[in-house]
Amino acid sequence: MNCDVCQQKDATVFLTQIVGGKMQKVNLCEACSKEKGVNDPTGFALADLLHGMGAAQDIDRTAGGLKCPVCGFTQGDFKKTGRLGCSACYDVFSEGLEGILKNMHKGSEHVGKAPEGFQRTQLFDTRIKTLQTNLDSAVKAEEYEKAADLRDQIRRIETGQEV
Amino acid sequence: MKLSRIIANTGAWLSGDGPHRQIVVSSRVRLARNLKSKPFPGWAKKAERIEVLKSVKSAVEHLPEMEDAFSENLESLSPLEKQVLVERHLISREHAAKGVGSAVVMNVPQTLSFMINEEDHLRMQAICCGLQLGKVFAMIDQADTELEPMLDFAFHAKLGYLTACPTNVGTGMRASAMLHLPGLVLSDQMNKIINSVNKIGLAVRGLHGEGTEAMGNLFQVSNQTTLGEGEEEIIERLDKVIQTVIEHEQNARTLLLQRKPVTLLDQIGRAYGVLSHAHSISSKEALNLLSTIKLGVDLDLFPEAHRFPVDELFIETQPAHLQKGAQAQKMTAEERDTLRAALIRAKLKNVPEPDIAKITTQPSRSPENDE
Numbered sequence: 233m234n235c236d237v238c239q240q241k242d243a244t245v246f247l248t249q250i251v252g253g254k255m256q257k258v259n260l261c262e263a264c265s266k267e268k269g270v271n272d273p274t275g276f277a278l279a280d281l282l283h284g285m286g287a288a289q290d291i292d293r294t295a296g297g298l299k300c301p302v303c304g305f306t307q308g309d310f311k312k313t314g315r316l317g318c319s320a321c322y323d324v325f326s327e328g329l330e331g332i333l334k335n336m337h338k339g340s341e342h343v344g345k346a347p348e349g350f351q352r353t354q355l356f357d358t359r360i361k362t363l364q365t366n367l368d369s370a371v372k373a374e375e376y377e378k379a380a381d382l383r384d385q386i387r388r389i390e391t392g393q394e395v
Numbered sequence: 396m397k398l399s400r401i402i403a404n405t406g407a408w409l410s411g412d413g414p415h416r417q418i419v420v421s422s423r424v425r426l427a428r429n430l431k432s433k434p435f436p437g438w439a440k441k442a443e444r445i446e447v448l449k450s451v452k453s454a455v456e457h458l459p460e461m462e463d464a465f466s467e468n469l470e471s472l473s474p475l476e477k478q479v480l481v482e483r484h485l486i487s488r489e490h491a492a493k494g495v496g497s498a499v500v501m502n503v504p505q506t507l508s509f510m511i512n513e514e515d516h517l518r519m520q521a522i523c524c525g526l527q528l529g530k531v532f533a534m535i536d537q538a539d540t541e542l543e544p545m546l547d548f549a550f551h552a553k554l555g556y557l558t559a560c561p562t563n564v565g566t567g568m569r570a571s572a573m574l575h576l577p578g579l580v581l582s583d584q585m586n587k588i589i590n591s592v593n594k595i596g597l598a599v600r601g602l603h604g605e606g607t608e609a610m611g612n613l614f615q616v617s618n619q620t621t622l623g624e625g626e627e628e629i630i631e632r633l634d635k636v637i638q639t640v641i642e643h644e645q646n647a648r649t650l651l652l653q654r655k656p657v658t659l660l661d662q663i664g665r666a667y668g669v670l671s672h673a674h675s676i677s678s679k680e681a682l683n684l685l686s687t688i689k690l691g692v693d694l695d696l697f698p699e700a701h702r703f704p705v706d707e708l709f710i711e712t713q714p715a716h717l718q719k720g721a722q723a724q725k726m727t728a729e730e731r732d733t734l735r736a737a738l739i740r741a742k743l744k745n746v747p748e749p750d751i752a753k754i755t756t757q758p759s760r761s762p763e764n765d766e
Contacts (some may be wrong), residue, residue: 303434315514317438319431319549319557322564332561333554338596339623342555342565345536347543350550 235261300324360386398472401465401503402479402719405710410703413525417693418641420573420613420706423484424532424630425520426539427558427567431549435559436497436512444496447516454545455500455509455517458538466500469493478715484522486510507538514559515567517546526637528570528630536626555622565622570630572637573602577612577690578647579640581662585614588640596620597636602682611682611709616640648694656756663691663749671743675732681712681739688746696749704742712738 235243241261248257299306305317307325316322322329334340363386370379413419429435433447448468456466469477469490477491486499490513501508510518521534542548549557556567563569579585589599598619601609616637618629651659666687670676676684685708692702710716712735718726721734 302432303438305434305438309438313437315435315437315559316561318434319429319551322551322554322557329561333564333622336562337565337620337622341553342551342622343628344555344566344625345539346555347548347550348540349543350552 233259235259235264237261237264298324356389360389363389398465398467398476401501401505402476402483404505405483405707409524409706409710411524413523413527415526415641416524418575418644419526419637420575421484421522421524422526422528422531422570422572423520423522424528424535424568424570425518426535427515427556427563427569428517428519428539428542428546429515429549429557429559431547433516435514436516437514437559439496439512441496444512448496448498448511451511451517451546452498452500454542455511455519457545458541460507460538461500461502461509464500464502467498468495469497469499470495472499475715475718479719482710482713482715487513487518489513490518507534515563517542526572526634526641528572528634528637532568532570532626532630563621565620566624566626566629568621568626568629569617570633571615571617572633574614574616574637574640574644575612575686575689576614576640576644577686578644578651580612581659582647582651584643584647588643589614592616592636592640595636597633610679611686613682613686648690652694652754656754659694660749660751660754660756662687663694663696664751667691667743667746667749670739671746673736673739675729676736676739677732678712678714678735681735682709685709685712685739691749695753696751697746701746704745708739708742 233243235241236259238261241263243259244262245260245265246257247260297307300317300321301324302320303318305321305324307328310316310321310325316325330340363382367379367382367386370376370382409421413422430447430451433439434443436444436447439447452466455461456464472480474491477486480486480499481488481491483505485501485505485508487510490497490499490510493512497510497512499508499510506523507519507521510520519535519538521531521538523531523534551557555565558564558567576585576588579588592599596619598615598617600615600617602611602613602615616633618633621629624632666684670681670684670688685705688697688705689702689709691697692699692705697705711720714731717731717734717738720738726734
């Protein structure tokens with residue numbers, strides 16, 4: 233079996249750790265285990281090692297020649313650095329990233345603080361969406377008077393006359 | 396504000412007071428933020444980094460809490476000045492290696508510091524004495540909220556705050572506490588603690604974070620994940636775990652006092668002996684022995700009045716701090732070891748010998764104390 237880090241030498245150090253209820257295994261050769269500080273329990277967390285590895289290979293498999301239109305970052309760059317190029321990369325490489333993030337973190341969706349401006353736009357978006365759905369069903373049900381009211385309300389919200 | 400004036404004092408986080416002050420040296424929370432659609436620092440070209448630096452730096456300088464702050468581009472700092480900031484945990488080792496296109500801004504009490512163009516466009520941290528993660532988070536959260544209208548932060552509806560490394564995405568928050576755990580180390584329980592803390596998704600690291608050695612019985616405990624859990628939730632969980640570690644440390648100390656009082660006295664006495672008479676001492680040996688002296692202060696073997704001078708030595712005996720005090724040409728390692736020993740000897744002159752009457756060396760034999 234080859235070492236997971238250098239992929240060259242024979243693995244002689246085998247590690248197993250349970251992180252978040254999932255079992256993770258790493259096989260290392262002696263040189264790489266020393267370099268990663270496996271023998272020094274204080275400086276070593278398997279999770280750190282796993283975070284750095286595997287991630288890049290995952291994105292490599294799924295991203296197949298993708299390139300970020302905003303910053304020109306490619307999946308090859310990600311493989312080399314383990315970092316992304318810009319905020320837009322998260323959408324460009326979203327497919328490969330999904331699995332990586334799932335393994336790294338507790339959940340796959342952000343819970344917690346959001347910029348105030350963002351909260352407002354999101355509230356605005358959901359409000360318009362709900363009204364639009366109501367409008368569609370009113371038209372379908374041929375309730376034209378109700379539909380007209382809804383249409384006016386949407387217009388008032390969009391032009392900022394109503395909050 | 397000049398750096399020399401800022402670094403003349405060791406900073407509020409060392410001298411202040413806080414809950415569990417004896418065991419928890421400091422609490423720290425850092426947030427990572429990036430500007431929308433601008434290449435992250437590691438991928439940006441020099442001109443792009445400088446452009447981001449300009450807008451972020453001016454926004455940070457305008458914060459009300461950063462009035463009279465120290466603000467400097469990294470290329471204007473000497474390697475020594477950078478190293479002093481690293482030893483104080485005000486900037487990271489990675490940031491100290493940066494030059495043109497990166498900057499640091501910090502307030503006078505050194506409780507808030509902002510690294511511009513480290514791995515992310517902005518990394519801001521608050522640091523306080525003792526265990527008060529909630530308070531520290533509130534400080535940095537306020538700064539973040541104040542920056543929001545001035546800077547267009549990259550925020551994703553599903554993934555939260557976007558960061559250069561996927562390990563920080565979501566809250567972008569790393570909360571940590573620096574713990575002094577000589578009892579657990581002396582009683583060989585530290586590996587057990589590290590393993591169990593790792594199992595619940597938290598990390599234990601050495602003095603200067605990722606990949607560093609544990610010296611002076613100092614350990615950093617921090618959250619490992621940032622996505623799928625809110626800031627308050629993360630802090631609450633971390634706080635609970637730290638409280639448990641503190642309990643274990645206190646129990647370990649009590650047990651050592653009961654079962655191995657002679658070993659304990661011997662260690663403290665030897666540390667006192669070596670430190671008050673050494674003429675050359677490495678930074679690692681000094682830290683480890685100072686840790687034992689600090690334990691002695693906790694156990695009342697040394698007067699409480701000496702707590703702060705001893706704590707200060709932890710920072711002052713670090714290589715860059717010694718060099719900064721020397722005002723001379725760059726010292727060799729041997730010269731630093733000599734200066735370090737002299738500095739410690741001078742400070743320990745005022746510290747009386749350990750008061751061994753405070754510890755009963757006879758193992759207790761009364762039946763109610765038996766297990």
